[in-house]
Amino acid sequence: MKTGLLFVDELRGFYKSKVMIFLWVGLPVIALMFRFISASSSGQSIPFTVISALVVSSIGGTLASVMLAVFIINEKNRRVYDLFLIRPLKRRDILLAKFFSVYTCVAVASFIAVLTGIVIDYSTTGALSTAILTDAGQSLAISLSMIAVACSAGVLIGVASPTVLVGAILVIYGGNQISVIPLVPTLLNLPYASIFTIVLATTVAVGLLVAAITIFNRKQF
Amino acid sequence: MTSNSSNDNEFVTIRNLEKKFGGFYALNDVSFTIKEGEIFGYIGPNGAGKTTTMKILVGLITDFQGAVSIGDFQVPKRKDEIHKLLGYLPQSVAFQEWRTVNQTLTTFGRLSGLSDTKVEERIPEILSLLGLADARNKKVSHLSGGMIQKVGLAQALLHEPKFLVLDEPLGGLDPLSRYQFKDIVLKLAKKGTTVLFSSHILSDVQDVADRIGIISHGKIKQVGTLNELKISLVSQKMVQVLLSFASDKWQEFGAIRNVIGVEQPSPGRILVRLKAGSDEDQAVNDIVQNVVKLGIRVRGVSVIEPSLDEIYFNYVSEAENR
Numbered sequence: 159m160k161t162g163l164l165f166v167d168e169l170r171g172f173y174k175s176k177v178m179i180f181l182w183v184g185l186p187v188i189a190l191m192f193r194f195i196s197a198s199s200s201g202q203s204i205p206f207t208v209i210s211a212l213v214v215s216s217i218g219g220t221l222a223s224v225m226l227a228v229f230i231i232n233e234k235n236r237r238v239y240d241l242f243l244i245r246p247l248k249r250r251d252i253l254l255a256k257f258f259s260v261y262t263c264v265a266v267a268s269f270i271a272v273l274t275g276i277v278i279d280y281s282t283t284g285a286l287s288t289a290i291l292t293d294a295g296q297s298l299a300i301s302l303s304m305i306a307v308a309c310s311a312g313v314l315i316g317v318a319s320p321t322v323l324v325g326a327i328l329v330i331y332g333g334n335q336i337s338v339i340p341l342v343p344t345l346l347n348l349p350y351a352s353i354f355t356i357v358l359a360t361t362v363a364v365g366l367l368v369a370a371i372t373i374f375n376r377k378q379f
Numbered sequence: 380m381t382s383n384s385s386n387d388n389e390f391v392t393i394r395n396l397e398k399k400f401g402g403f404y405a406l407n408d409v410s411f412t413i414k415e416g417e418i419f420g421y422i423g424p425n426g427a428g429k430t431t432t433m434k435i436l437v438g439l440i441t442d443f444q445g446a447v448s449i450g451d452f453q454v455p456k457r458k459d460e461i462h463k464l465l466g467y468l469p470q471s472v473a474f475q476e477w478r479t480v481n482q483t484l485t486t487f488g489r490l491s492g493l494s495d496t497k498v499e500e501r502i503p504e505i506l507s508l509l510g511l512a513d514a515r516n517k518k519v520s521h522l523s524g525g526m527i528q529k530v531g532l533a534q535a536l537l538h539e540p541k542f543l544v545l546d547e548p549l550g551g552l553d554p555l556s557r558y559q560f561k562d563i564v565l566k567l568a569k570k571g572t573t574v575l576f577s578s579h580i581l582s583d584v585q586d587v588a589d590r591i592g593i594i595s596h597g598k599i600k601q602v603g604t605l606n607e608l609k610i611s612l613v614s615q616k617m618v619q620v621l622l623s624f625a626s627d628k629w630q631e632f633g634a635i636r637n638v639i640g641v642e643q644p645s646p647g648r649i650l651v652r653l654k655a656g657s658d659e660d661q662a663v664n665d666i667v668q669n670v671v672k673l674g675i676r677v678r679g680v681s682v683i684e685p686s687l688d689e690i691y692f693n694y695v696s697e698a699e700n701r
Contacts, residue, residue, distance in 0.1 A: 160490055167486050171477040236473040241534060244437045245490040246462040379439040 160247040164255030181267040186274040189213040210275035214268040215301035222264040223312030223333045227325040230316025250371040303340035303359030310366035390415040396445035405431045407597040420588030421577040428597040429577040466540035472531030476520035491538035545576035600694035620649040623676035
């Protein structure tokens with residue numbers, strides 16, 4: 159299994175890319191801005207931890223999926239994969255390595271953003287309630303689930319789209335719609351919504367990845 | 380037509396290969412073999428089917444008709460085994476731009492099954508062989524076209540493959556690099572590496588290839604050593620007429636008795652192909668009389684042995700005219 163080797167490799171490429179630098183630094187900054195805007199407009203502030211999780215899932219998921227789709231389309235069209243595909247590895251290794259490396263980077267960015275939220279909430283209120291921490295945990299679970307679905311949609315669209323433009327449009331409109339699927343258990347107020355969210359997101363993400371791998375396996379380069 | 384050598388040490392076998400893109404035949408009943416340790420030059424005009432053949436061999440195109448095998452392994456069924464034997468340089472080589480040359484080669488070396496120690500050992504070796512030692516830590520995106528081509532060659536040679544497939548490997552290389560490349564290929568073949576390479580630069584093919592395959596419009600026109608190809612054409616015989624001034628009147632030579640074709644491979648140089656078995660002295664005499672009649676000024680008329688260029692022109696133009 160060469161996925162591990164490619165995963166570490168791709169991680170090296172992604173973590174210092176401009177988009178990832180935006181995620182590492184930009185997300186906490188944007189969350190901070192949201193917090194001050196909400197505090198000054200309504201007079202009472204939403205816990206920063208929750209804001210951070212919301213920002214991460216909406217902006218981070220979109221960016222991650224666009225990044226994945228654009229990278230894959232670009233590399234596919236520039237024929238970068240030819241030199242990988244003539245080596246003893248499975249085609250799926252390439253896609254899985256890309257998915258997991260971007261997902262890992264965005265997941266770490268999410269943790270950083272939520273952790274920043276917790277630190278700021280603690281420093282402003284002097285204490286952290288269990289409710290805030292539970293909310294933060296749930297928000298993080300939802301965020302990571304949505305990002306997983308967005309990333310897998312990015313991979314599928316990347317494999318199937320002929321051009322970067324088509325891919326970007328499909329990801330921004332289609333990928334974003336799909337990535338809200340994990341919110342359904344929460345919207346329906348189901349018991350154990352977080353667990354349902356994770357199970358649902360995993361199922362959808364696996365389904366999308368299997369579709370992407372099937373198309374990629376059939377592709378004639 | 381095809382004169383395939385049947386030898387017991389055939390390493391690559393292609394039989395009745397067909398590939399269609401929509402209704403268009405990219406390859407039509409292509410058959411040839413490559414012997415172990417042989418350098419096989421694959422030439423043909425743009426769109427003739429060279430790259431498609433190579434992509435089928437390396438497993439990038441898996442949807443085709445016919446039988447293809449490398450060593451004891453059937454393509455594409457035994458892809459995993461074949462990929463361990465293979466080094467490939469595509470026509471337009473591209474890498475992930477965030478990588479350095481070292482990272483690129485390390486990844487490809489590891490994916491090809493080399494150990495970390497072996498990769499560390501091979502990278503400086505191969506980079507100095509190709510004159511790229513100083514570029515080891517440079518980002519691929521900062522390299523010139525020729526240097527990228529060399530990195531492409533480096534990744535193909537890194538794991539010391541038994542079979543090298545090189546698609547237009549000399550494109551973008553300066554004359555010195557081309558010379559070095561040909562030298563490397565010749566040395567590899569001496570060590571037993573089988574090489575298939577395509578090129579538009581016929582003199583380069585002539586310099587290194589043990590045997591040559593000419594493909595046009597998806598069909599193999601001829602396969603053989605340079606001498607075999609010459610003999611196949613010598614039976615037809617050729618007269619070269621060098622004009623003092625460019626003139627279109629040379630086309631009239633086509634009407635001369637026993638002439639089966641006239642071409643102008645370069646301005647002022649006319650090649651007149653004669654019917655097999657015809658008397659070349661008589662033909663030269665007829666051509667000279669025609670030259671006088673047409674009022675063309677000529678620098679010389681001689682019977683010639685065909686070069687690879689002429690052989691190529693002969694088979695390719697034959698296919699064009701059909």
